[in-house]
Amino acid sequence: MRDDIRAWLDAESGLPDQPLRGEFYVDAGIFAAEMRDVLGRQWLYADHVSRIPRPGDYFLFEVGGESIIVVRRKDGTIGAYFNVCRHRGSRICLDRQGSLSSFVCPYHAWTYDLDGALRGAAHMPDDFERRDAGLMPCHVRELEGLIFLCLAEGEAPDFDALAEIARPYLALNGLAPARLAARRSYPTSANWKLVVDNFQECYHCAPAHKLYSSAHSKDKLLAFGAGPGSGPVDAAERFSGELATWRERASAAGTWLDARAEEEDDIRSIWSVGRLPIKAGALTESVDGAPVSRLMGRFAEFDGGHSAVAFNVFSYFLASNDHVVMIRFTPRGVLETDVEFQWFVHPEAEEDVDYEVERLVRVWDVTTTEDKRITEDNQAGVASSRYRPGRFSALEGRLSTIKRWYLHEMATASVPSHEELG
Numbered sequence: 554m555r556d557d558i559r560a561w562l563d564a565e566s567g568l569p570d571q572p573l574r575g576e577f578y579v580d581a582g583i584f585a586a587e588m589r590d591v592l593g594r595q596w597l598y599a600d601h602v603s604r605i606p607r608p609g610d611y612f613l614f615e616v617g618g619e620s621i622i623v624v625r626r627k628d629g630t631i632g633a634y635f636n637v638c639r640h641r642g643s644r645i646c647l648d649r650q651g652s653l654s655s656f657v658c659p660y661h662a663w664t665y666d667l668d669g670a671l672r673g674a675a676h677m678p679d680d681f682e683r684r685d686a687g688l689m690p691c692h693v694r695e696l697e698g699l700i701f702l703c704l705a706e707g708e709a710p711d712f713d714a715l716a717e718i719a720r721p722y723l724a725l726n727g728l729a730p731a732r733l734a735a736r737r738s739y740p741t742s743a744n745w746k747l748v749v750d751n752f753q754e755c756y757h758c759a760p761a762h763k764l765y766s767s768a769h770s771k772d773k774l775l776a777f778g779a780g781p782g783s784g785p786v787d788a789a790e791r792f793s794g795e796l797a798t799w800r801e802r803a804s805a806a807g808t809w810l811d812a813r814a815e816e817e818d819d820i821r822s823i824w825s826v827g828r829l830p831i832k833a834g835a836l837t838e839s840v841d842g843a844p845v846s847r848l849m850g851r852f853a854e855f856d857g858g859h860s861a862v863a864f865n866v867f868s869y870f871l872a873s874n875d876h877v878v879m880i881r882f883t884p885r886g887v888l889e890t891d892v893e894f895q896w897f898v899h900p901e902a903e904e905d906v907d908y909e910v911e912r913l914v915r916v917w918d919v920t921t922t923e924d925k926r927i928t929e930d931n932q933a934g935v936a937s938s939r940y941r942p943g944r945f946s947a948l949e950g951r952l953s954t955i956k957r958w959y960l961h962e963m964a965t966a967s968v969p970s971h972e973e974l975g
């Protein structure tokens with residue numbers, strides 16, 4: 554790592570109550586280090602299994618400069634491989650999705666099976682070992698229909714502990730067999746850390762998100778805007794009556810689940826799970842609180858609750874009783890972040906009978922369009938010669954935690970380990 558980056562990281566660790574200095578949002582060297590040390594150690598949500606139902610179906614997951622082929626193999630399992638030919642390194646799959654019986658490199662036609670093994674390579678010397686030239690695998694795991702990838706070279710971080718904490722939330726909505734009703738992209742010309750910070754605080758909700766703010770309890774947004782226990786205590790006290798009433802109702806319906814988040818001293822991960830009421834009188838997260846589709850999963854009646862799972866800062870599950878929103882933030886370049894939303898409904902819900910797409914997507918489509926604009930304006934400002942980091946508000950406590958985590962990941966991963974030093 555460059556010495557100036559190392560010095561900036563050291564200086565930032567003494568400044569927990571303010572955003573990062575400008576270089577962190579514009580510097581290509583920092584982005585390269587993040588790709589390896591931060592992104593490379595996450596389990597990133599890639600897509601739902603329904604995207605590749607049949608053997609040979611594949612899609613590309615692109616993060617930073619990497620392209621990963623995610624494919625349904627002949628035996629029905631899901632594989633993931635770096636989209637890099639083992640001959641001279643060409644991209645192999647060029648279309649973002651498709652269906653194939655084998656992967657054929659467009660350059661010199663090396664051919665790989667769906668399990669990544671090299672099957673054909675013409676005119677190679679006699680001593681060439683095909684078995685050593687299979688596609689490079691990427692770590693892949695499935696959880697209740699969700700496909701997660703980890704680009705780590707060597708061993709991937711643990712997946713199972715958080716998977717078991719998140720599973721009841723996903724299963725409550727019957728996510729595995731759910732049907733994709735809509736998918737929308739909001740590519741944002743901003744550094745990924747601005748996109749993440751914006752999503753993790755609700756200080757901006759009142760000034761910037763009129764519709765979102767009207768769909769949710771005001772005190773809840775103040776107290777829990779960025780996850781369980783993230784906001785000021787007085788708002789939490791005001792919200793406690795609303796919460797107690799709802800908790801009783803959800804407990805009676807068997808749909809109450811405890812909120813949890815990473816431990817205070819566990820700075821290796823950022824995650825949270827929780828269910829909270831939407832707002833008094835609202836059955837679902839919609840423009841008017843009225844249902845937008847039919848009940849999903851284990852819900853026998855509307856309980857007015859809203860589930861949220863943050864798997865990390867890049868991958869999120871939000872769910873009402875009648876629909877699920879999956880969100881992923883994928884860094885593509887230092888000033889470019891893919892923001893993708895997917896809306897899932899009951900597998901038998903019919904479009905224009907049980908749901909209308911525009912009504913289903915309305916709250917988050919409006920909110921994310923607003924977020925794209927404010928985040929791009931934020932990027933323009935932090936790139937200025939006169940940007941000086943301000944101070945986090947009482948509603949942005951989560952951003953201090955995220956900053957601590959980020960600095961920890963960057964600092965620890967780039968220092969050679971004792972094993973590496975021998």
Ligand code: FES
Pocket residue numbers: 638639640641642643658659660661662663
């Ligand atoms: Fe793929 Fe040559 S680079 S076959």
Ligand code: FE
Pocket residue numbers: 751752757758762920924
């Ligand atoms: Fe926002």
